Amino acid sequence: DVKVTQSSRYLVKRTGEKVFLECVQDMDHENMFWYRQDPGLGLRLIYFSYDVKMKEKGDIPEGYSVSREKKERFSLILESASTNQTSMYLCASSFRADPFYEQYFGPGTRLTVT
Amino acid sequence: LAKTTQPISMDSYEGQEVNITCSHNNIATNDYITWYQQFPSQGPRFIIQGYKTKVTNEVASLFIPADRKSSTLSLPRVSLSDTAVYYCLVVPTGNTPLVFGKGTRLSVIA
Numbered sequence: 001d002v003k004v005t006q007s008s009r010y011l012v013k014r015t016g017e018k019v020f021l022e023c024v025q026d027m028d029h030e031n032m033f034w035y036r037q038d039p040g041l042g043l044r045l046i047y048f049s050y051d052v053k054m055k056e057k058g059d060i061p062e063g064y065s066v067s068r069e070k071k072e073r074f075s076l077i078l079e080s081a082s083t084n085q086t087s088m089y090l091c092a093s094s095f096r097a098d099p100f101y102e103q104y105f106g107p108g109t110r111l112t113v114t
Numbered sequence: 115l116a117k118t119t120q121p122i123s124m125d126s127y128e129g130q131e132v133n134i135t136c137s138h139n140n141i142a143t144n145d146y147i148t149w150y151q152q153f154p155s156q157g158p159r160f161i162i163q164g165y166k167t168k169v170t171n172e173v174a175s176l177f178i179p180a181d182r183k184s185s186t187l188s189l190p191r192v193s194l195s196d197t198a199v200y201y202c203l204v205v206p207t208g209n210t211p212l213v214f215g216k217g218t219r220l221s222v223i224a
Contacts, residue, residue: 004157035214042201043158043214058211090157102148103212105157 003027004106006091012112019078021109023091030096032074033103034058034066036087043090049074050096081113116141116204123219132189134218136202139183147178147185150201152217158201162187189220197222 007022023032033048035058045058047066055066063085067075074093078085088110092103120136138147146165150158151173162169164176164185175188189196199217 033211040216042216045211045213048211092157102160102163103158105159108155108157 004091004093004104006089006106006109008109009107010110010112012114013078013081014114015082017078017081017113019081019111019113021076021078021089021091021111023074023076023093023106024072025091025093025104026072027093027104028071029093029104030071031094032068033092033094034064034074034076035090035092036060037090037108038087046076081111083113085111086113087111116145116206118202118204118215120200120202120215120218122216123221125221125223126192127223128193129191132192132196132220132222134187134189134200134202134220135184136187137184138202138204141182141204142206144207146205146207147176147182148203148205148212149174149176149187150203150214152199152201154198158214161200163205192220192222194222194224196220 004025013019034046035043037043044060049055049068065077088108090108091106094103116138118138126132148163149161151161152158162174162176166178169176177186199219201217
């Protein structure tokens with residue numbers, strides 16, 4: 001079974017802190033994604049990556065950056081956390097051959113910024 | 115990208131068949147229709163995908179009419195554990211990101 005793990009299930013940070021959310025997948029997938037999910041808004045794509053050191057902006061990249069130094073790991077960085085970044089963050093991965101056919105999601109990290 | 119419209123919520127009793135319809139009027143020739151399921155406090159998981167007519171797997175069936183402007187996810191004999199949010203997505207081939215809408219919140223009642 002594909003496994004996508006995220007470093008924390010729950011995280012509480014203060015406004016202005018730098019926050020790292022880590023995602024690791026164990027199926028040698030080329031593609032990895034970061035989404036945020038908010039009540040009433042569904043899932044929104046923040047960033048995605050097709051390969052190591054590659055990144056593409058999604059629908060809402062402002063206030064975020066990403067890092068992909070190894071194939072299995074995709075990090076989401078909040079340079080200076082703000083209260084409007086309080087959300088559920090979901091990581092996903094997929095094979096390159098058909099990158100959007102089936103995505104495998106992690107359990108999510110619920111981030112609260114106070 | 116084709117926009118999808120589905121009901122915000124549905125209720126059903128245990129043991130009933132549930133049909134969730136999604137409309138996607140401007141679906142393109144190469145687009146596929148995909149459904150994901152999300153339980154509370156978990157990430158979404160892929161349920162089923164189809165291009166036309168009918169697809170069935172161990173979890174659900176997907177019915178797509180000839181004009182492909184809508185699709186229906188059918189869950190046979192639902193149980194309480196089927197309570198979840200169900201997302202309908204139109205997936206183009208090639209490197210275009212998935213667009214998740216707000217989904218349909220299905221509540222199964224005993």
